[in-house]
Amino acid sequence: MKGRFLMLRVNGQRLWDNLNEMGRIGAGERGRTRLAFTDEDLEARRLLVRWMEELGLEVHTDPYANIWGLRAGREELPPIVVGSHIDTVREAGMFDGVLGVLSGLEAVRALNEAGVSTRRPVAVISFSDEEGGRFSAGTMTGSRLMAGCIQLEELAEKRDQRGVSWLEALERSGFTGSSSILRPHAYLEYHIEQGPVLCDKGARIGVVEGVVNLSWMRFTFYGQANHAGAFPMERRRDAGLAASSATVALNRLAFELGAGTVITSGQALQEPNLPNIVPGRAVLTVDLRSFKEEVFASGLARAEAVVEEEAARHGVEVSVELLTRLEGAVFAREMTELVERTAGALDLSSWRMPSGAGHDAQIMSRLCPTAMIFCPSEEGRSHCPEEFTSQEDAVAGADVLLNCLLELAED
C-alpha cells in the first residue's frame, strides 16, 4: 500500500447508537417505514443533515433531493464519495442503506478526531428513493437521475396510491437544491448483504465484484377450458399444467446454468381458477438474474426455449412479454482489490461475490470507479423487521470503508 502507515478505526458504539436513533424514525408495530418523501423520510433527512452539520460538512442537495455532506480536501479535486440511502421499504429493518450512510459519517468523524486531512475532498451521500416502494418509478431513482439515466420529466406521471406524483412529492419535500451534479473521483458503498452467503462461508466482509443482470418476463399460456369430469386426460390442453411444468423446468435450468444464476417464478395465475374446470389460460412471471453477461444471455434464450417446449408438450400456445431488463455492473478491479486488501490488513476474512440485489453503486459505476463492501446479514434476512447484523460485523465493515476511503482520498 503506497503511503499508508496508519489504520484508523471508527467509534463502533457511536455508529451503533446512531443506527438505533435513525431506526426509531418511522417505527411502527412491525419494523419502521420511511417511504421516499413521506414525513418519516423527511424526518430522517433532517436528522442526517443535522449530523452532517455537526461534523462540519458542507451540506449540498441537488435538484433530485440527493443529499451529500462535503469535507474539503487539501486540493480542489473531484471527491471520493461514500454512501447509500436512508429511505426504506414497508416494515423494514434498520440496516439496509442506513448502515452505509451512517458509516460514512462515522468515517468522517474518525478522520476529524484523528486530525487527518486528505488530498481529495470526501463526500457522504444519501440518494433519494432507492427502494422505490411508494411510486411506480422503479428503484434507485435518485442515483439514476444523477447519472442521467432518466430525466425528471419522466417522473411527472409516476404516482403513489393517493395520486401524488414523484415530482410533486419532490417539490413538497423542501430538499431540492441547486448544487451542481456531483462528479465523483470514485464511489464506495457499504451495505448489508441481504442474503446468506457470507454467513454460510464464515466470511466477515463481502468484496462485491458487481451487480447481477436482471430480467423479468411474463409468459401467457393459451389452452382450452373444459369440464374437469367429462373431458379425458389425453385430450386436454391444460394451460395451468403447462405453466406448472414450465416452473419445474425453469428451476432445473437455473441449476444447469450455474454460476450463481437464480430463476424465480414468483407470480402464477390461472383462469378460470375453479376447482372443476381445466385451466384455459395461465400467466407465469419469470425473474432471471445472473452476474456473467454470457450466462445471462444464454439463460434468457434457454428460458424461453424451455417454456415453449413445455407448452408444446401439453398442446398449449404460449406468448412472452419482456417486463424489465436491468443491466448489472462489473465494478472496477482496482476498487475491489482495494476492498479485499484493506479487509486483509484489518485481519478480516473476506469473500468475493456479486450482489444479487440492485444498489445505487451499479448506477454510480457508470460515472466513476466503484465498488461495494458487504457485511453479513443474519440468516440472510432483509426487507423485514428481522433484518439483523451484529454490532461487531457492522463496525468491521465500517472500518474497511474508513481505511479504503483514506487510501482513495490520498490517491
Ligand SMILES: [Zn+2]
Ligand atoms: Zn439498500
